[in-house]
Amino acid sequence: MTRDLLTGNAAAAWAARLAAVDYIPAYPITPATEIVETLADWVRRGEIQSRLVTMDSEHSMLAAAGAAAATGARVFTASSSQGLLYAIEMLYAVAGWRVPLVLVNVARAVAAPITLEPDHNDILAARDSGFLQIHTASCQEVLDSILIGYRLAEHPDVLLPVLVNLDGFYLSFSREPVDIPDANEVREFLPTYEPVHARFSASHAMAQGVAVLGASAYAFFKYQMQRAAEMAETVHETIATEFCRRFGRCYGSVEGYRLDDADLVIVMSNSFSTIGKAEVRRLRERGHRVGLLRLRIVRPFPHKELVWLLGGRRAVAVIDQNLSVGKGGILFAEIASAFQGRPAPPMLSFVGGLGGRRFRPGEFDQIAAAMARAAHEGGSSVPRLLYSAVEYRQVSEMLRIAHHDVPASVV
Amino acid sequence: MLWHIRFHGRGGEGVKLACRIVTRAGFIAGMTVQDSPLYGAERRGAPVVAFARIADEPILERGYIECPDAVVVMDASLLRHADAGVLSGIDAQTVVLVNSPGQPQEVARSFGIVGHVVTLDVSSLALDVLGKHVLSAPVAGFVARVCRLVPRETLATAVRTELVAAGIPPAAVARNLALAERAFAAAPSVGLPVRRENRCASSTAAESPFVVPHLPPRVAAPTIGAPATSALRTLEGWRVYRPVIERNRCTRCLICFALCPEGAIALDGQNYPVVDYAHCKGCLVCATECPPGAIDQVREDAA
Ligand code: SF4
Ligand code: SF4
Numbered sequence: 208m209t210r211d212l213l214t215g216n217a218a219a220a221w222a223a224r225l226a227a228v229d230y231i232p233a234y235p236i237t238p239a240t241e242i243v244e245t246l247a248d249w250v251r252r253g254e255i256q257s258r259l260v261t262m263d264s265e266h267s268m269l270a271a272a273g274a275a276a277a278t279g280a281r282v283f284t285a286s287s288s289q290g291l292l293y294a295i296e297m298l299y300a301v302a303g304w305r306v307p308l309v310l311v312n313v314a315r316a317v318a319a320p321i322t323l324e325p326d327h328n329d330i331l332a333a334r335d336s337g338f339l340q341i342h343t344a345s346c347q348e349v350l351d352s353i354l355i356g357y358r359l360a361e362h363p364d365v366l367l368p369v370l371v372n373l374d375g376f377y378l379s380f381s382r383e384p385v386d387i388p389d390a391n392e393v394r395e396f397l398p399t400y401e402p403v404h405a406r407f408s409a410s411h412a413m414a415q416g417v418a419v420l421g422a423s424a425y426a427f428f429k430y431q432m433q434r435a436a437e438m439a440e441t442v443h444e445t446i447a448t449e450f451c452r453r454f455g456r457c458y459g460s461v462e463g464y465r466l467d468d469a470d471l472v473i474v475m476s477n478s479f480s481t482i483g484k485a486e487v488r489r490l491r492e493r494g495h496r497v498g499l500l501r502l503r504i505v506r507p508f509p510h511k512e513l514v515w516l517l518g519g520r521r522a523v524a525v526i527d528q529n530l531s532v533g534k535g536g537i538l539f540a541e542i543a544s545a546f547q548g549r550p551a552p553p554m555l556s557f558v559g560g561l562g563g564r565r566f567r568p569g570e571f572d573q574i575a576a577a578m579a580r581a582a583h584e585g586g587s588s589v590p591r592l593l594y595s596a597v598e599y600r601q602v603s604e605m606l607r608i609a610h611h612d613v614p615a616s617v618v
Numbered sequence: 619m620l621w622h623i624r625f626h627g628r629g630g631e632g633v634k635l636a637c638r639i640v641t642r643a644g645f646i647a648g649m650t651v652q653d654s655p656l657y658g659a660e661r662r663g664a665p666v667v668a669f670a671r672i673a674d675e676p677i678l679e680r681g682y683i684e685c686p687d688a689v690v691v692m693d694a695s696l697l698r699h700a701d702a703g704v705l706s707g708i709d710a711q712t713v714v715l716v717n718s719p720g721q722p723q724e725v726a727r728s729f730g731i732v733g734h735v736v737t738l739d740v741s742s743l744a745l746d747v748l749g750k751h752v753l754s755a756p757v758a759g760f761v762a763r764v765c766r767l768v769p770r771e772t773l774a775t776a777v778r779t780e781l782v783a784a785g786i787p788p789a790a791v792a793r794n795l796a797l798a799e800r801a802f803a804a805a806p807s808v809g810l811p812v813r814r815e816n817r818c819a820s821s822t823a824a825e826s827p828f829v830v831p832h833l834p835p836r837v838a839a840p841t842i843g844a845p846a847t848s849a850l851r852t853l854e855g856w857r858v859y860r861p862v863i864e865r866n867r868c869t870r871c872l873i874c875f876a877l878c879p880e881g882a883i884a885l886d887g888q889n890y891p892v893v894d895y896a897h898c899k900g901c902l903v904c905a906t907e908c909p910p911g912a913i914d915q916v917r918e919d920a921a
Contacts, residue, residue, distance in 0.1 A: 381680065565681055594830050611841075
C-alpha cells in the first residue's frame with residue numbers, strides 16, 4: 208500500500224488502473240477531464256495495458272463502452288453533466304444489455320444557466336436507467352467504490368452497470384491523503400472478469416441486445432433488471448464486508464454519523480455531507496441531539512435501512528442538492544416513499560448546494576430549529592430553498608448590470 | 619488543531635502549485651491535509667484562489683475557506699480590487715503574507731489590512747533566480763517559514779515532489795529548490811494564531827434566510843436586457859501588466875485600435891490611441907502588435 212495525496216479525479220484513475228481495465232472510451236468534459244488525461248498518460252508511458260480510444264461524443268462513448276463490455280472486456284469511462292445527459296439513451300440500452308462496466312460521473316450542475324460547480328441533477332437524471340449508483344464523499348471513497356463497483360457489476364446475480372458519483376471541484380479537484388492498495392491485493396479482491404453470459408468467442412456464437420417486439424417479453428426482461436437491483440443490495444453487503452476485511456475500510460448503503468442517540472436527523476449525500484458532519488458536531492456541542500445520515504447507494508434504493516434508521520426520530524430534514532422542477536427535492540420524495548404503510552417521522556425538505564452553492568453561516572442552526580418545530584407541529588413536503596438575503600442582493604446587482612430592475616418590493 | 623491558509627494570485631503565477639507544495643509539506647510531516655484550487659473559466663491573469671487545510675485531526679470541511687488563519691497575497695495588485703475578496707474574513711490575528719518589497723506597516727496602512735502583515739519581495743527573488751514571474755516554490759518557502767509549518771528539509775522534499783509530479787525538468791527543479799530555500803531563509807518565523815474555536819461557525823455570523831419570490835420571466839430568466847452592459851463592469855482587476863502608450867513613438871497607424879479585443883482603445887482629437895483602463899483586461903495584444911513598439915508593459919503592482 209502507498210499513501211499519497213490524490214485528487215478525486217486521480218483517485219478514480221487509480222481505481223481504473225488497479226482494476227486493470229481493458230478498454231477506456233473517452234470524451235473529456237470539465238470537471239472530469241483529468242481522469243482520462245491521467246489514464247492516457249499511463250497508457251502512453253506503457254504503465255498500463257488498457258486500450259484508450261477518444262470518441263466523438265458521450266453518446267458514442269457509452270455505445271462503445273457497452274459494446275466492449277458485451278465482448279467480455281472490463282470497461283471504464285467517465286463523464287459529467289451535459290455529457291452524461293447526452294449519453295442517457297445509451298445508459299438505458301447498456302443496462303438493458305445486462306453488461307457490467309463502471310462509469311464515473313463527476314457531478315456538475317446542468318445548464319441552463321451554465322455553470323461548472325456541482326449539484327446532482329446530472330447523476331439523478333440517470334436514476335431510472337438501470338445503472339446502480341454509488342455516491343461518494345471523499346477521494347478515498349472514490350477509489351474504493353470503483354473497485355467495489357466492478358465486483359458488484361460483474362456479480363452473476365447482478366450484471367448491471369454501475370455509476371460512481373463524485374462531486375466536481377469539492378472532490379474532483381481537491382487533494383486528500385488516499386491509501387492506494389497494492390495491485391496484487393486488488394487482484395485477489397477483484398480477479399480478471401470472466402464473462403459467462405455475454406462474451407465474444409469464435410467457437411460460441413451468440414447474438415446480444417436483440418429486439419423483442421412484444422410487451423410480455425419486454426416487461427419480463429425489464430423487470431429482471433429490478434430483480435437484479437434488489438439482489439444487488441445483499442450482494443453489495445457481502446462485497447463491502449470482504450472489502451472491509453481486506454482493506455480495513457468499511458462501507459454500507461448509508462453512513463451514520465452521531466446517529467445512535469439522535470432525536471433529529473439530517474439526511475445528505477455526497478461530499479457536502481462532510482460539512483454536514485462538522486455542523487452536527489458543532490450543534491452537538493451546543494446541546495442539540497442531532498445526527499447525520501448520508502445516503503451512499505441511491506440505486507438500489509435502501510428502503511429498509513432508511514426506515515430502520517430514520518423511523519422513531521423526532522424529526523428528519525432531507526437536504527437535496529438537486530431540484531425536480533415542479534416537485535422539489537428528489538431524495539426527499541424517495542425517502543418519504545420508503546415509509547409507505549409505516550409510521551414516519553415528521554420530515555422536512557430543504558434544497559441546498561444547487562450549482563455548488565456553499566452553505567451560509569447559520570443555516571444548520573436554522574435547519575435544526577425547523578426540525579425542533581416540526582417535532583411538535585409535523586413535517587411538510589414543501590421544498591425550502593436555502594438562500595440568504597445577502598445573495599439576493601448580489602443577484603439583484605447582477606440583474607441591474609443586465610439592465611433589469613428587480614421589483615423594489617422584494618429587495 | 620486545524621489551520622486554514624488561503625492563497626490569492628493570478629492565473630499563471632503558480633497559485634495552485636504553491637498551495638500544493640505547502641500541503642505536501644504538511645503531509646510529509648505526518649499531518650492530515652486537504653487542498654483545492656478555485657478558478658472559473660481558465661485564463662492567464664485572472665484571480666485564482668487556492669485553499670490549504672492542515673490538521674492533526676480528520677478534516678470535516680470542504681471548499682472555500684471563509685475565515686483563514688493565514689492569507690497569502692501572491693500578487694499585491696489584487697489588494698486594490700474588493701471583488702477579489704483577498705481580505706475577506708480576516709481579523710487582527712490573521713497572518714497576511716504579502717509578496718511586496720514594502721515594509722509590513724506601510725503595506726498594512728496603505729491597504730487597510732487589520733491582520734499581522736509580513737512582507738517578502740518574492741517577485742524579485744523569482745526574477746533573480748528563474749528570470750520568470752513564477753512564484754510557486756518561493757511562496758511555499760515563504761509560507762512554510764512564516765507559518766512555522768515544517769523545517770527546511772521537509773519543505774525541500776515537498777518542492778521536489780510536487781515539481782517533479784508537475785513535469786518540471788530536473789534543472790528547473792533544482793533552481794526552484796534553491797529559490798524556495800532563499801525565500802524560507804529570508805522570511806521571519808511568526809507562527810499561526812491558536813484559536814479556541816472556528817470564528818466562522820454559524821453561531822457568530824448568522825445571515826438572514828430569504829424566501830426567493832416568484833418574479834416575472836423578464837427577470838427570472840438569465841437574459842441581458844440591453845446591449846453594452848460590459849461598460850458597467852470594469853476589467854482592470856484582471857491585469858498583471860498595463861499597456862502604456864508612448865505618444866512620441868506612436869505613428870498613429872491605429873493597429874492597436876483595430877485589434878484590441880475589448881474595444882478598450884479610443885482615439886483622441888488628434889487620432890492618438892488612448893487606453894480605457896477601466897475596461898482594458900491586460901491581454902497585451904496591442905503591445906505585441908504595435909509596429910514601432912510604442913506600447914510599454916508596466917507591471918500593475920509597480921504602476
Ligand atoms: S492590453 Fe488588451 S485589452 Fe488592454 S488595451 Fe491592449 S489590446 Fe486592449
Ligand atoms: S499600434 Fe502602436 S503605433 Fe500604431 S497607433 Fe497603436 S500605439 Fe500607435
